[in-house]
Amino acid sequence: MVEAAEVKAQVRRYYQATTEDYLKYYQTDWHHHMHFGFDRDLPKGGNPTEHLVRYLAGLAGLGDTGKALPDESPLVLDAGCGVGGSAIWLSRELGCRTVGITLVESQARMAREFARRGQALRTRFAVNDFQTPAFKEKSFDVIWAVESFDHSPDKAQWVKVMAGLLKPGGRLIIADGFAASPPRDASQAKAYRHFLEGWAVPHLCTFAQMREYGADAGLELSYEEDLSFDVLPHSLAIFRFGLLFIPWRWLKRSLGFSSTEKLGNALATFYQYKTLKAQLWRYGAFCFRKPG
Numbered sequence: 136m137v138e139a140a141e142v143k144a145q146v147r148r149y150y151q152a153t154t155e156d157y158l159k160y161y162q163t164d165w166h167h168h169m170h171f172g173f174d175r176d177l178p179k180g181g182n183p184t185e186h187l188v189r190y191l192a193g194l195a196g197l198g199d200t201g202k203a204l205p206d207e208s209p210l211v212l213d214a215g216c217g218v219g220g221s222a223i224w225l226s227r228e229l230g231c232r233t234v235g236i237t238l239v240e241s242q243a244r245m246a247r248e249f250a251r252r253g254q255a256l257r258t259r260f261a262v263n264d265f266q267t268p269a270f271k272e273k274s275f276d277v278i279w280a281v282e283s284f285d286h287s288p289d290k291a292q293w294v295k296v297m298a299g300l301l302k303p304g305g306r307l308i309i310a311d312g313f314a315a316s317p318p319r320d321a322s323q324a325k326a327y328r329h330f331l332e333g334w335a336v337p338h339l340c341t342f343a344q345m346r347e348y349g350a351d352a353g354l355e356l357s358y359e360e361d362l363s364f365d366v367l368p369h370s371l372a373i374f375r376f377g378l379l380f381i382p383w384r385w386l387k388r389s390l391g392f393s394s395t396e397k398l399g400n401a402l403a404t405f406y407q408y409k410t411l412k413a414q415l416w417r418y419g420a421f422c423f424r425k426p427g
């Protein structure tokens with residue numbers, strides 16, 4: 136088992152090296168999300184990543200706050216915020232107040248700039264470790280974790296920490312990969328390893344473990360859903376991108392012009408689809424509620 140400090144260092148190195156690649160792939164002039172897209176009922180010409188955020192906001196019970204006074208609108212912690220995609224959308228479209236935290240200074244800086252350009256006025260971004268966050272207990276109405284929870288080295292503890300930060304009645308939203316069937320042979324085991332290591336993910340937990348972590352933290356499960364089918368088209372698009380990029384990244388890495396993290400990212404974009412199709416993992420959404 137890799138030490139928590141080593142996981143944190145790997146995650147930081149990974150995003151320091153690859154955030155620019157995400158921005159190119161995701162066309163950041165269009166949006167700032169670093170996660171899978173969601174295709175169910177996607178309007179023609181719609182943006183699949185933004186569509187996922189809209190869907191999850193519905194699960195979290197976040198609607199348009201309309202003319203609510205700023206300090207009456209929901210306070211959302213975006214735990215593992217990337218370059219601010221969700222936090223900016225929730226602030227701009229629904230009027231939420233959002234605080235985004237990331238391990239990477241350059242991501243926080245970009246998120247502030249994107250928020251400024253997008254006129255998302257009720258957003259704040261900081262570098263902070265979500266295993267030991269610098270917030271008071273019972274601070275947030277919603278805690279939002281889109282594809283960041285999988286980086287946690289101690290998932291049970293993470294859920295307890297998040298439960299502590301929620302106000303009574305608050306909600307914890309998680310959208311991420313979850314372990315499903317174990318690899319059936321050496322080739323599947325290799326594919327699964329490349330998928331996780333390439334994206335700096337120490338391990339995935341199962342749906343059953345997720346429920347258990349919520350219950351152990353005193354949270355009620357409001358909702359869970361397997362969204363694998365809905366993210367598959369986007370997973371395939373990322374896979375094709377990987378096909379193009381692996382030889383290029385491999386060559387640059389061999390010549391010393393690129394990093395292990397960038398090559399790992401290209402390999403993971405390829406293997407995430409192979410392993411999703413083989414049902415070694417699935418994509419799920421959970422919503423927990425803190426009683427009170």
Ligand SMILES: C[S@@+](CC[C@H](N)C(=O)[O-])C[C@H]1O[C@@H](n2cnc3c(N)ncnc32)[C@H](O)[C@@H]1O
Binds near residue numbers: 263281
């Ligand atoms: C795949 S990105 C997702 C970003 C964002 N949620 C989105 O959907 O666009 C994962 C994010 O989790 C953050 N992260 C991972 N481990 C973290 C930790 N221990 N503390 C804070 N943020 C963390 C990374 O810095 C990165 O911003």
